Amino acid sequence: MSKRQQDVSALLEALTQAEEKVQREKAQKRAIANQVVAATQKLPADERQAVLEQVSALLSADELTEKFTRLLSQHKVPLTNVASFQQLLVQATRRRQLFNFQPEWKLNNKRYAYQFIDELGVKRPETFAFNQPLASIEPKSATVLKPENGSSSHGVFIFDEQGGAFEVRTGETLPTVSDAMAKASGMVEQGTIKKDSWLLEEFIGDFEGGKPLPPVDLKFYCFFGEVGFVLEVERANETRYCEWLPDGRLAETGRYEGRSFVGSGFTNEQLEIAKRVSQAIPTPFMRIDFIKSKNAFSFGEFTPRPGQFSSFNKEFDRYLGECYLSAEAKVLAHLSSK
Incomplete structure (x- = not known):
C-alpha cells in the first residue's frame, strides 16, 4: 500500500471513529430526554407544556423517536428544530440520484431557462x-x-x-x-x-469611461411563489454581500463576515417578478438570479443548488428549512388539485 493510500485509510478510520462517537452521544442524549419526559408527567399541565417545548427545541430530526414525535404531536408542540435547509437540499440531491428528473435542474441549462423566461415575458439579455x-x-x-x-x-x-x-x-x-x-x-x-x-x-449594465461598471446581482431564494431571502452581490473592486429578508430588513445569516456592505436592496416590483417566476416552477425551492444596473433589471439564471448552502447559521438554516417544507406542501396540494 502506498503512502497516499495509507493516509487515506487512516483518515477513513478516523472518520468512522468520529461517527461512532457521535452515535454514542446521541444515544446518551435520547436517554436523558426520556428521563426529562418521564419527570414532566408529575408537573402541572402548563409547566409540562413549557418543558416539552424545550425538549423539542433541543432534539434534531434524527433524535426524535416515534415516542417523542407522538408525545410532542399530542401536546401540539411545534417541532421547531427539525427543518434544515442544508439537509433538505442534500436530500433533494439524493432524490435526483434515485430518479433523474427534477424540473428545477432542467432550468439549470441556460437554453431552457431562457425559453422558460421568454414564455413568462420577463426581461432577459x-x-x-x-x-x-x-x-x-x-x-x-x-x-x-x-x-x-x-x-x-x-x-x-x-x-x-x-x-x-x-x-x-x-x-x-x-x-x-x-x-x-x-x-x-x-x-x-x-x-x-x-x-x-x-x-x-x-x-446588462453601465459603462464609465468605456469600462464596465459590474452590475449588482440580486439572488432571490424562492419557495414556490414566496421569497424567503435575498442575497445582493456587488462585484466592483472586491466582491461584497448584503443579505435581506423579503420585508426589507437586513438578515442575520452568519455568513460573509468582513465582506458585507449595506446595499440598495430591491423594489416591491422586483420582488413580485421573482415570486411570479417561482410560482411557475412546481418545485419547493429555486434560487432565481437577476441582474440590476442603474436603468435595468433583467433575469440572469436559475440556481437549483446554491453554493455555500451549508454555511447559514443554525437559526437561519432552520428558517429556510421551514420555508422549504411549507413550499413542498403547497406544491403537493397544487399538483393533486390538477
Missing part, C-alpha cells in the same frame, strides 16, 4: 451566440461571454468598449479580448469549465 465552441465566438463590445452550464461565475467575461475585458469571478481587468479568450480556453483545458459550449449575450 439579448443572445448573440448560443451553444457554440469558444473558437466560433466573435466577441464584441458591451457583451458577456458565459459557459452554457457554468457556475459560481467561472468563465464569465464582460467585454468593454475599449477592446478589453473584465473577469467577473476574480475582478481582474484584461487588456485585450484575446487575453480573455485565452483565459477562457485555459479553463476548458484545465477542466474548470467542463464543456466547450458558450453563449454570448448583451451586457
